Amino acid sequence: MEELNMVIQAQAAEQRRKVLNLIYLEGILLDERKWDEWLALFSPDVEFWVPSWKSEHELVSDPLNEVSLVWYPSRDHLEDRIYRIRTGLSPASNPLPRTVHLITNSLIRQENDGKYLVTSNFQVNCFRDQELSCYTGYYEHLIMCNPDSCLILKKKVVIVNDTLRVMDIYCF
Amino acid sequence: MNIARDSLEFGSRYPRLSELIDLEKMRVDRRVFTDPQIYQLEIEMIWEKTWLFLAHESQVPNCFDYFRAYMGPHSVFLWRNAEGGLQCFANVCAHRGATICNSMHGNARSISCEFHGWSYDSFGRLLAMPKERDAAHHPDFSKEKFGLKSVPRLENYRGFIFASLNPSVPSLLDHLGDAKAMIDLFVDSAPHGIEILPGASTTRFKGNWKNQSENSLDGWHADVTHASYMMTQKNRTKRKDQMFMDGSLDLSAMYQDKSMESGFYNFKNGHASLWSDWPNLEQRPNYAQFLEFKKLYGEEKAKWLSGRFRNLLVYPGIYLIDHLSTQIRVFRPLSVDETEVTLYCVGHRGESPQSRNVRLRQYEDCFNAGGMITADDYIEFERCQAGYDNAGHQWNEFSRGFDRLQTETDAHGKALGIKAELCGSQFEDEGIYIGLWKEWLRLMTSD
Ligand code: FES
Ligand SMILES: [Fe+2]
Numbered sequence: 001m002e003e004l005n006m007v008i009q010a011q012a013a014e015q016r017r018k019v020l021n022l023i024y025l026e027g028i029l030l031d032e033r034k035w036d037e038w039l040a041l042f043s044p045d046v047e048f049w050v051p052s053w054k055s056e057h058e059l060v061s062d063p064l065n066e067v068s069l070v071w072y073p074s075r076d077h078l079e080d081r082i083y084r085i086r087t088g089l090s091p092a093s094n095p096l097p098r099t100v101h102l103i104t105n106s107l108i109r110q111e112n113d114g115k116y117l118v119t120s121n122f123q124v125n126c127f128r129d130q131e132l133s134c135y136t137g138y139y140e141h142l143i144m145c146n147p148d149s150c151l152i153l154k155k156k157v158v159i160v161n162d163t164l165r166v167m168d169i170y171c172f
Numbered sequence: 173m174n175i176a177r178d179s180l181e182f183g184s185r186y187p188r189l190s191e192l193i194d195l196e197k198m199r200v201d202r203r204v205f206t207d208p209q210i211y212q213l214e215i216e217m218i219w220e221k222t223w224l225f226l227a228h229e230s231q232v233p234n235c236f237d238y239f240r241a242y243m244g245p246h247s248v249f250l251w252r253n254a255e256g257g258l259q260c261f262a263n264v265c266a267h268r269g270a271t272i273c274n275s276m277h278g279n280a281r282s283i284s285c286e287f288h289g290w291s292y293d294s295f296g297r298l299l300a301m302p303k304e305r306d307a308a309h310h311p312d313f314s315k316e317k318f319g320l321k322s323v324p325r326l327e328n329y330r331g332f333i334f335a336s337l338n339p340s341v342p343s344l345l346d347h348l349g350d351a352k353a354m355i356d357l358f359v360d361s362a363p364h365g366i367e368i369l370p371g372a373s374t375t376r377f378k379g380n381w382k383n384q385s386e387n388s389l390d391g392w393h394a395d396v397t398h399a400s401y402m403m404t405q406k407n408r409t410k411r412k413d414q415m416f417m418d419g420s421l422d423l424s425a426m427y428q429d430k431s432m433e434s435g436f437y438n439f440k441n442g443h444a445s446l447w448s449d450w451p452n453l454e455q456r457p458n459y460a461q462f463l464e465f466k467k468l469y470g471e472e473k474a475k476w477l478s479g480r481f482r483n484l485l486v487y488p489g490i491y492l493i494d495h496l497s498t499q500i501r502v503f504r505p506l507s508v509d510e511t512e513v514t515l516y517c518v519g520h521r522g523e524s525p526q527s528r529n530v531r532l533r534q535y536e537d538c539f540n541a542g543g544m545i546t547a548d549d550y551i552e553f554e555r556c557q558a559g560y561d562n563a564g565h566q567w568n569e570f571s572r573g574f575d576r577l578q579t580e581t582d583a584h585g586k587a588l589g590i591k592a593e594l595c596g597s598q599f600e601d602e603g604i605y606i607g608l609w610k611e612w613l614r615l616m617t618s619d
Pocket of ligand 1: 265269270285287288289290
């Protein structure tokens with residue numbers, strides 16, 4: 001009995017490690033501009049949400065009635081954004097900036113039924129035209145795991161400094 | 173024209189201001205975008221002299237609501253007083269000059285300065301100050317003299333609140349002239365009125381404000397600067413995307429289908445409007461509304477209300493855009509090479525949840541700060557700013573359509589009852605900028 005418990009606990013720990021790795025990997029793939037591998041981390045019905053600010057400390061809470069900076073209800077729309085970058089015809093992404101995602105303080109906040117809610121802090125450094133811009137804020141990832149893989153069901157990005165003029169998908 | 177100002181103390185470095193603006197050849201000297209001295213003069217002669225948009229009345233609906241705004245470099249705030257009247261105050265404490273309205277918006281019966289605690293009521297009167305009892309002020313001091321300073325002029329046209337720092341500016345109605353007809357369309361296309369949807373965004377770019385003034389009149393750039401967006405849209409149509417399947421989003425049709433009419437109007441005082449028939453009108457989300465308008469007002473008026481896109485510049489710093497999404501774009505100069513832009517998504521009151529959803533999605537996906545259009549414009553403005561001072565060409569050229577410029581208002585304009593100063597029939601034509609540069613020169617050289 002005790003042995004079985006230990007095995008179960010070890011599996012759970014392994015699962016949590018995979019979940020956190022996924023958060024870090026997401027940032028790395030964006031930095032390496034491995035767009036297809038990045039897209040593959042998301043569930044086809046992923047919700048990708050960057051809410052906008054209503055006042056100093058209040059975010060919009062209802063994407064169907066309020067304005068978001070980005071709100072997409074499926075991976076197809078993330079694919080659109082990658083498609084657009086790949087056309088090479090968006091001045092803001094040509095040349096692409098060099099980016100560095102720093103993701104810290106990741107914590108699993110809820111865990112049930114193979115679903116994990118993870119919050120993190122981020123800082124994304126973008127270097128373009130001899131200038132470094134720094135995007136900073138909080139992530140909330142909802143991740144679904146089965147025995148062989150984990151997928152992102154939801155990514156919410158709260159951007160703290162929302163005055164930067166380029167806010168493309170690689171800045172979050 | 174004030175000759176003294178025209179020849180200004182630019183020394184030998186510059187010709188007269190009027191020589192920087194060559195409307196005959198349709199070109200402007202690039203130094204108007206880069207020279208700090210000209211910039212200072214613009215603040216004084218344009219931003220402190222003419223009417224500026226502050227807010228839409230739906231942003232300050234109730235007594236005691238306040239809303240912070242800017243007039244060029246100056247911070248001001250609107251405050252609805254206890255009797256429901258709207259006032260606009262300079263955002264500065266009468267005591268020693270601290271700003272007192274330090275939040276974007278809110279509701280307050282009184283506002284206290286957080287420096288020494290002077291507090292003001294909603295009429296701007298100085299109410300009280302700490303340690304008032306044995307203050308032993310100079311005999312000249314009296315509380316009545318130390319209220320908040322009102323901005324000299326505050327007027328409202330159809331819910332759009334404008335102010336001016338210039339007490340003798342002509343009335344707002346006079347200032348808007350026939351541009352009023354375009355504002356009317358913007359409001360009347362919403363049978364139950366318009367409202368600002370929650371969630372504005374404010375961004376800054378490193379370029380001169382006049383690039384933004386020109387840009388939403390620039391029909392030529394869109395299929396180049398925004399080619400990647402148009403290709404993405406085509407690709408969505410191909411894969412029958414559920415959310416963005418509306419074929420009217422494929423703007424490339426505007427450039428290819430020559431049966432569609434388009435053009436522009438220059439109004440007096442620098443205001444201008446760019447318009448074009450919508451491609452694939454029957455696929456637009458508000459097609460039912462178009463049919464309704466057609467029944468009520470006939471085809472031409474229905475087209476103006478919801479069958480055409482319309483961008484209106486109210487010179488110098490606000491656009492009303494009824495395009496892919498309906499929006500207000502307000503901007504202000506921060507320095508000769510930095511500009512701040514605030515975007516508001518405008519909704520139609522009482523529209524169905526489905527229409528609201530389409531409206532929000534189009535706005536975010538295309539125009540909003542995280543969308544696929546606006547950042548590309550900002551980057552091109554920055555490239556212009558970087559290019560202007562490079563050794564080379566002196567002039568910004570905008571003579572496309574020179575041969576087609578009309579001083580007679582076309583039939584579509586006449587149907588609206590407007591009389592345009594200039595009129596164009598192709599939406600890529602650049603004569604559309606003549607009016608705003610004429611106004612620039614008029615304001616810069618007036619008394
Ligand atoms: S500056 Fe406002 S109370 Fe002193
Ligand atoms: Fe543009």
